[in-house]
Amino acid sequence: MKNVKSRNAKPYTGPPQKVVVLGTGWASVNFFRHLDPNIYDVTVISPRNYFTFTPLLPSVCAGTLSPLSCIEPVRSLTYRNGRKVADFYEAHCTDVDFKNRIVACDSRQGGHFKVKYDYLVIAVGSESNTFGIKDVAANAFFLKEVEHAMAIRKKVMNNFELAALPQTSEKERDRLLHFVVVGGGPTGVESAAEFADFIKEDMSKYFPQLIPHVSISLIEGGSRLLGTYPPDISAFAEKTLTEELHVKLLLRSTVVGVDATSVRYVSNEPGASKEPKELLHGFVLWASGVGEVPLVKKIIAENFPNVEGKPRLRGLPVDAQLRLLNQPNVYALGDCAAIAPPRLADAAQELFSKAGAAEPTPQWLGRHAPTLAQQFPQLSPLKFNFAKLQSNEHLPADQFKSFLAEIDAAYRPPAPTAQNARQEGIYLAKVFNECPHPEEKADAPAFQETWNGSLAYVGSGQAVAHLPYFNIKGGFLSLPFWKAVYTQMQITWRSRTICLFDWLKTFFAGRDVGR
Ligand code: FAD
Ligand code: NAD
Numbered sequence: 001m002k003n004v005k006s007r008n009a010k011p012y013t014g015p016p017q018k019v020v021v022l023g024t025g026w027a028s029v030n031f032f033r034h035l036d037p038n039i040y041d042v043t044v045i046s047p048r049n050y051f052t053f054t055p056l057l058p059s060v061c062a063g064t065l066s067p068l069s070c071i072e073p074v075r076s077l078t079y080r081n082g083r084k085v086a087d088f089y090e091a092h093c094t095d096v097d098f099k100n101r102i103v104a105c106d107s108r109q110g111g112h113f114k115v116k117y118d119y120l121v122i123a124v125g126s127e128s129n130t131f132g133i134k135d136v137a138a139n140a141f142f143l144k145e146v147e148h149a150m151a152i153r154k155k156v157m158n159n160f161e162l163a164a165l166p167q168t169s170e171k172e173r174d175r176l177l178h179f180v181v182v183g184g185g186p187t188g189v190e191s192a193a194e195f196a197d198f199i200k201e202d203m204s205k206y207f208p209q210l211i212p213h214v215s216i217s218l219i220e221g222g223s224r225l226l227g228t229y230p231p232d233i234s235a236f237a238e239k240t241l242t243e244e245l246h247v248k249l250l251l252r253s254t255v256v257g258v259d260a261t262s263v264r265y266v267s268n269e270p271g272a273s274k275e276p277k278e279l280l281h282g283f284v285l286w287a288s289g290v291g292e293v294p295l296v297k298k299i300i301a302e303n304f305p306n307v308e309g310k311p312r313l314r315g316l317p318v319d320a321q322l323r324l325l326n327q328p329n330v331y332a333l334g335d336c337a338a339i340a341p342p343r344l345a346d347a348a349q350e351l352f353s354k355a356g357a358a359e360p361t362p363q364w365l366g367r368h369a370p371t372l373a374q375q376f377p378q379l380s381p382l383k384f385n386f387a388k389l390q391s392n393e394h395l396p397a398d399q400f401k402s403f404l405a406e407i408d409a410a411y412r413p414p415a416p417t418a419q420n421a422r423q424e425g426i427y428l429a430k431v432f433n434e435c436p437h438p439e440e441k442a443d444a445p446a447f448q449e450t451w452n453g454s455l456a457y458v459g460s461g462q463a464v465a466h467l468p469y470f471n472i473k474g475g476f477l478s479l480p481f482w483k484a485v486y487t488q489m490q491i492t493w494r495s496r497t498i499c500l501f502d503w504l505k506t507f508f509a510g511r512d513v514g515r
Contacts, residue, residue: 184220
């Protein structure tokens with residue numbers, strides 16, 4: 001791990017320091033599994049007594065994989081080489097008393113309790129964002145958890161069984177078998193692709209009479225699917241879904257309402273009528289991005305009031321070392337955190353003097369970026385591309401400061417992905433292990449994420465990949481590549497084995513069509 005430099009820390013001889021970790025997701029599991037149990041006494045608290053391998057959830061919705069292939073019991077993760085490295089309580093954290101260093105929790109089985117900490121690591125993830133649109137939670141399905149995937153599968157099967165009944169009218173069959181996906185990001189695209197495969201490869205065998213009634217619509221507010229991928233990958237995904245799997249794409253269309261039987265959307269095309277159009281549905285998957293979980297909303301409301309006129313970032317504001325602002329012994333990682341690094345513009349004077357009279361140029365800053373990025377992550381290669389700068393002009397102090405302010409403004413916190421949450425967990429464990437004394441932690445270098453690429457399954461046996469050195473747009477090796485990457489990313493051999501067996505089972509015997 002290259003984020004934290006090896007250092008000769010003073011050996012720690014004190015009693016184990018109490019670390020409370022909230023959550024059992026990508027960030028928390030990668031944190032506590034890498035922590036030195038000789039220095040820290042770890043307690044993990046989460047309402048979920050298992051880790052979820054989220055990238056495979058769309059495959060569970062369609063029955064391509066069983067739920068067991070993407071969960072890992074936390075109890076087994078709290079042991080390393082036969083030694084217990086963490087305690088686990090199955091509970092929700094409901095409140096944090098930062099002053100007295102206590103978390104309050106509600107057990108899943110009923111009852112409350114409190115736990116004291118020396119360090120608190122908040123890694124409670126995110127939930128689906130409904131953007132305040134009324135009735136979405138009551139009428140649509142989300143896909144963040146294994147339970148969601150199982151509920152979706154049950155709903156789809158129920159709709160097929162209902163549609164197959166003799167008394168169901170043709171019109172009702174069309175409605176029951178219209179599956180709507182809202183959001184054309186990777187969750188929406190992969191889910192639509194898995195539903196379409198399931199219907200084409202399996203349901204068509206068992207319900208051939210219903211296939212003319214089946215339709216899938218994917219509604220996306222932007223002008224293309226997979227908006228964070230290059231446009232040619234988006235175009236490939238759109239072609240595969242529409243031409244091979246007959247998914248109906250509604251681009252530049254924003255959903256504004258969902259009720260039990262219909263969704264309403266408005267067109268974003270310039271000059272188009274703003275009158276909502278209606279689509280009848282039998283099932284809606286809401287995949288429009290991530291929002292804050294209740295605990296995060298509460299901490300923000302109580303500790304980080306909105307600065308008037310300034311839209312705040314999503315998530316708990318943390319500094320470049322992932323410490324919650326104003327709370328040096330509390331850390332936040334993964335989807336629930338938003339890094340707000342120290343501003344370069346505020347250090348302009350110091351940097352200007354450092355550069356010396358001859359050299360306050362963008363190129364000077366570029367040359368020193370690798371070192372300075374250890375304090376200001378906005379200078380890391382992933383965040384600012386110095387190679388693109390044309391001018392090597394000597395800048396007077398005020399222009400140098402404006403240039404730094406531009407870099408500050410261009411900074412975006414790490415995206416809410418599993419790969420970033422994992423890197424943050426490993427980074428923080430390394431900081432904790434190498435800097436066991438509280439005062440050393442403050443000097444740790446900033447977290448800088450590495451981008452290893454993004455993959456998505458787009459249906460019909462085709463996957464796409466946006467990678468650092470090349471891209472993949474389908475092809476017969478794309479799906480084996482996608483599977484190999486995710487198998488390797490699984491955190492134990494147990495899940496890898498279950499996953500491989502499930503893929504083999506689906507390949508030879510098809511998906512289950514029971515509930
Ligand atoms: P999570 O993994 O969501 O874990 C949060 C944990 O906190 C959970 O255990 C939860 O139960 C717990 N928790 C919640 N509230 C509390 C509370 N009050 N007290 C205690 N514990 C609490 N990213 C990729 O990089 N690649 C992919 O292919 C990919 N595919 C995805 C597919 C789907 C369908 C989804 C939904 C996401 C996908 N992501 C992917 C994104 C990735 O899953 C998230 O970015 C990642 O899970 C974030 O990790 P986390 O640890 O912050 O949160
Ligand atoms: P996202 O934010 O990536 O995409 C949501 C999409 O929904 C956007 O394109 C947005 O324009 C659209 N949208 C929002 N509101 C809408 C509305 N009312 N009507 C129509 N469209 C609307 O969300 P996601 O796909 O859930 O992904 C969340 C995070 O998880 C992202 O960081 C993503 O990279 C990650 N993820 C990665 C993978 C992968 O790498 N294969 C898979 C799933 C999720």
